[in-house]
Amino acid sequence: MATVAEGTSQQPVVEVELSSLSLAGSPRLSGERPEHVQLLAAAQTPLPPITVHRATMKVIDGFHRLKAARLRGEDTIAVRFFDGDDAEAFVLSVKLNVTHGLPLALADRKRAAERIIASHPQWSDRRVASVTGISPGTVGDIRKRIVRGAEPEIRVGQDGRLRPIDGSAGRTLAGELLIENPGLSLRQVARAAGISPETARDVRNRLRNGEDLLPKRRKRKSAAAADAQAPGSNNLVVHKEFGGPGPARASGRPRGEPAPDRAALVKRLKADPALRFTETGRNLLRLLALHTLRKEEWDAIISNVPPHCSDIVADLARQFADLWSEFAVRVKEDMAQIG
Known part of the structure; x- marks a missing residue:
């Protein structure tokens, strides 16, 4: 999807008459915001090009800009054309309106997910989520609610690869x-x-x-x-x-026993002179302290990640998790060699 958006941004800009364009099919359930239209109309700078579906002349991205141009009394507007089909045009419209400009409301994004699931049933929950700016879990709940009958056994992931459900x-x-x-x-x-x-x-x-x-x-x-x-x-x-054969144990903890409090463990480490009085030790303690937030605090952070940042934040979190995983393996290996 990012490739489609990038490809559209490379299309030449042409001037198109306002009267030839259609605002039908907006992903915004309540329509455009008049105050935002007036703000754009009052600006003295030229309006950035809008994106239009060439086959239908429907606006894909730039609903507010088109209305602002009409309010200014202009006859034409700068346009970049998109040449995909109707379903692809809607996906692009949602993607662009989630990631920049005036973001779509949560209700708009959920409604858009319903439509994309219907038009692209083979897409995975994560792929739909990456377009609509909602969580994969929410997409899964929407799919369960609206899909009737047999589903495809294989779905297309966010990376374009086919995977079995x-x-x-x-x-x-x-x-x-x-x-x-x-x-x-x-x-x-x-x-x-x-x-x-x-x-x-x-x-x-x-x-x-x-x-x-x-x-x-x-x-x-x-x-x-x-x-x-x-x-x-x-x-x-x-x-x-x-621990090798037999029931696995996490950090020597019997199954079913609650995990020790992370904050308490980090506090204990902070009292260790071997860590407190070395630069690398203090760096390690600072990194560990970052992860001692309570579950409620993590939930608050997650629920307040802006939709247009979710992909970047999720990708960084995965990269950091990989780094910590490699760190854990290497620490274990170093200790084994010392022993």
């Missing part, structure tokens, strides 16, 4: 890969198992916590297939990094 086999393979090679990056595991990096991360976390690789919902769906396999083959919970 039931990723049980991919999760199992990812678990086996991580057991054999704990140092593999998430991208390497995802590529080899045919799953997304995010799913690979979930598999790795489940291994560390001694949990089943398959979420309960997915496990129920694949129960029949699991019965035909060797006992335990769908429930890999062993990781060399966390």
